[in-house]
Every structure is written in C-alpha cells, then in structure tokens.
Amino acid sequence: MTIGENIMPAAFVLPVPVATAIAPPDLADSTLLDVDPDAQMSLGAVEVDSRHDVTYATVELPGGARRELKLDILRPATDDRLPLVVHLPGGAFLRCNKAMAFEARRHVAESGFVVASVEYRVTADGATFHDSVRDVRAALAYLRSYADDFGIDPGAVALWGESAGGHLAALTGVTDGLPEFSAASDPAPPGQVQAVIDAYGSSELSAIADDFDEAARLHYRQEATHFSAYLGRPGSPFPEILDEVRAADPAGYATASAPPFLFLHGSEDMLVSSSQTQHVHQALRAAGADSTRYVLNGANHGDVAFLGRANTGLPWTSATTMGIITGFLHRRLDRAGATDR
Template structure:
C-alpha cells in the first residue's frame, strides 16, 4: 500500500496571535497509575506476543477525500478529509470509520497505517478522518458533528466506494476513542441541534481504544500533581468542553461537562451499539478507569459491552511524542484479532 502522505498543518495561526498549544505542551503525563477493577474485563498479557503482518489481501486506497467543509470559530472554511482503504472482495465491504487521537489538538488521518491496513485486510473498508480540534476553536460538539458528517458522506457514496452501509462500526484511539463513544451512544442525535436525529449517523458497533468518558475524572487514577493539573482552565479537557479561550474549568461549567460525558446520554438512547473497550494498565494520559466506568454504565443499560485490559500497556504508540516502541502491545496479532473478531461478530452476524 502507498506510504502515508505528509500531513497538512491542522491550524494556521494569525501571525499577530500567540501560537496555539500543541499536544506535547498540554498533555499531562502521570508519574503513577493506580490499579482499577478488572473483574468485569478480559485481562490480556501482550508481552512476547507476535506483531501483526500485512499482505494477506489486496487493498485499494483513496486519499484526501473531502467529506465536508466545516467552519472554525472565526467562520473560516475548514475542508475535512478522509483516506479510505477498501479490500478486494466480491461484495460491498462492511465499513469501519477510524477516528485518530491527538489530544483534541491535532487529528492526523494518516496515523495507525499498519493497524488500519490489518483491519482492512480482514475484510472491512476502513476510512480514516480528520476532524476539528481545539486550535480551531472547536468543542466536543463540533468534533462529534464531524464524525457524523463523515458517516453521512460514506453512506451517500457507498456504491462508488464499494461499502455496505448496513454494516457500520466506529473505531477510535485516545481522543478518537472518546469521540466514537460519544457518536455511538448518540445514535445520530446532534449535539448542535438536539431536535435533529439522522439515522445515517447511527452505527452497529464501536471500538474504543483508551478513550476518555467522564472528562471530570480523566486523571482519577493518577498521582496528586497530575490530578491537580486538570483542575484549571488551561488543560485539554476544559478547553475541549468549554472552548480554548473560555477561561472556564470543568468545575465552572458542570452542565457542559455532563453533556460531554457519553454516559449522560445513555438514558435517552433508543438503541445502543455493541462496544469493545480496550485500555492499558500503565496508561499515563487517560486513566484506565475511564473505560471501566463507561463499560459498567453500558452494561447497566443492557448494552453489549466487552472491556479488554492489556497488562503493562501504555497509551497506544504516543504518536504525539514519536514513541513507537511503547505502542507494541497495541499492534500484536492477539490484540488486533480481538478487534477484528469483534467486528466480524457485530457486523457479519
């Protein structure tokens, strides 16, 4: 498959304005991570497991598809792009929409090329998207809308792309994991226009890799200093909920913080997709209990939810720090087959 293209800048600042913060500048890294309950989870030790290999099936690739033109906080147009991998199959392929991480600060659709290709070679069309982020004045509402818009575009062009829009899943990592959890529980309901529900934005399954859920407790498992770093207005959680320039902490805006929590939307969900949640026990950026509280809430609402805990695993490959070695637990064949098996069960069944 072609090498990933060089990503375009996510945000171009006015030269007279301060440069927007970058993920490595605003992400807090815990010095300790408390153990969380694994009694309702599948525990996997990825140490020594073989890595995935590619080449099992021919893939076709489309790059830089503009799926929507949104606006930033100043009303400037923001073209949003996606890349699409489609396996060589006789029938339209089930769709998996991949939403990358980036600390709510960047959204590089080129991330995770090997694991995306592995899922595509398993028989799924995999679309990877850009979405609006904090430097563009975005809050969680606009970013979730971008996920919905990507689903609408793919469904509108299903025949052209060779995808089966009756079988659709979301898959996200880190910030993307949070966004797919939100989009999944909303089931097509809009946060920008609560009176609107679009069935073209609904999905059958969600894969959430180490995503947050209750942003007010994102550091709950961490050392006191890291917890304290999330109490003000200048952390990524507060900026993503209230806006980059709001000057408000999550405690200052409890209603917005509740709206930003996928668990708050479970009671109003007419139906819930199946969920697969995965987290590492050594994640220093998003507390492992974040996927646990979502998993337990989903199960309490009768949803099909499975949580997998990877012993000793950190926060993916920490792409914002260019540290790929730490991501090896997430690209083992065992870990990735948990994802592809879940997708087969929920989309092929």
C-alpha cells in the same frame, strides 16, 4: 507505524501532566489481557486499494474561514460490498491526523472491511465536542451516499477510535438520533451504527487523572486545560464547568439501544486513566447494552513515542489485540449487514 503512533510530534509539549504513579486497574467487570508484543499482526496477505484526501464536507470556522474535511479509504481489492469501519484518530482534541495508525487500519482492511480514516474539527479549529460529533455524522452520511462508489454495505457500520478518537467514537455511538449532535443537513435516521470500538479514550474529562498521582489530579482540579476549550468554556477549570463535562460524557447517554461496544485500555496508561473507559462500560451495562472491556497488561497509551518511550505501541498491534478487534467487527458487522447483501 503502530496503532496510536504519532499522537503528537516529538517536539510537541503536552499541555497536561503525565502520570508519575498509576493505580492498578479495577478488573471487576473487565478482562486482563496478557499479549506477546513480539507476535505482531500480519500485513500484506491481501491486496489493498486506497483513496486519499476525499473531501466529505466543507465547514465554516470561527471568523468565516472555510475548511475542507477529508478522509482516507483502504479496502481489499475486490468488487464485493463490505462492512464499513470509520477510524477516528487521536490527538488530545488538539489535532487530528488521518494518516495515523496506517498499518493497523490496513490490517483491518485486509480482514475484509472498508476502513475510512476521518479527520474532524478540534480546538485548533475553534471547535467543541458538538462540532466533532457532527463531523463524524457528516462523514457517515457522505460514505452512505457514495456506498456504491466505495463498495460499502451501508447496513454494517462501525466506529473505531483511539484516545480522543475513542471518546468521540463512544459519544457518537450513544448520541445517535439526538438533534443537538446532528447537523440540520443530516437526513440519516437513528440506528446507523452497529458497533463501536473505544481504545484508551477519555470520557468524564474532570476525572481523567483519577488513577494517577496527587500532583496530576491536583492539576486538573485547579488549572484550566485545553479540554475546557473543547467543552466550550476556555479558561475555566473543571470544577467550574461540571455541566459541560457531563454534556460531553458518553456515559450520560447510555441506553439499552446503544450499539455493542468494545473497550480496550492499557494498565499502564500514563495520559488517560484506565477508569475512563470503565466508566462508560459500566454505564452501558447498567442500561442493558452490550459492552465488553479488555485491559492490556503493561500497555501504555498507544504508542507514546513522542514522550521518548520507544516500542510502547507493540501490545496494541499484537496479533492478540488486533484479533480481538477484527473478531468483534466480524461478529457485529457480518451479522448486521447479512440481509442487505
């Protein structure tokens, strides 16, 4: 399994267009990364312990039904307290499968982190982006509360998301402390996230096809998509709900106090324009925050095997790409939590 694998099952029909033409990425403020897909990340050098289906919250869905939200944990088999990396899987805000990207998560865990893969509410649950952010905050609060049980250093926490999870990681990272994105029961003060990784995430949803062919751009201008429901306005095309688009855009909350960010995007992403991560990257830099962005040359939207394109995920699990991810985490988290150990 590779990073981003099984965003949708093979039989799933994506309810939005796939690009047939893609504009070259703007590299003015980013680094183009050539990776060898045959040189893959290492696995198995470190023994890893796992915990599955840990319930971190119970939420009420529209109509009164209740749902348990769960997470899976991977960590090296050691008694040391380790930095926490919260992984947020993709799924186009339509579904959320915490089992995704298992091997990539294991690689990060073997590198010296507690990795928690978190499920969060999506449109199938009647949720909006506010609900998803609150779920991530609830998971963070739960993991801090049980830091002793899981061997977590609560002073060293990162968010790592892919696709829709990348959007959610970025939005959670920049809205830390804002009451509209926090549950009333969350007692955590601001500043509880020390780093954010956004891999091929969306941001300004109305511009999600800006790098694509005219047919794809026209679809988003004229048609209501499932994204509209996630913004709280089902059935409305983007031009009618620009206030909601702005409210869900991480760039609009960028400040100098935002945690350090790492963005990664594929130059051949056919589902989310690469300018989506650049949009947030530029806003963070303009605000005075620390942000770094890489564009993987020739890479698509994670592993888009559900569209019949085999092995497209290999650049994302290459030794080079995963080395950038783990290197960023060590630089930001080892230093962040050093005084708490």
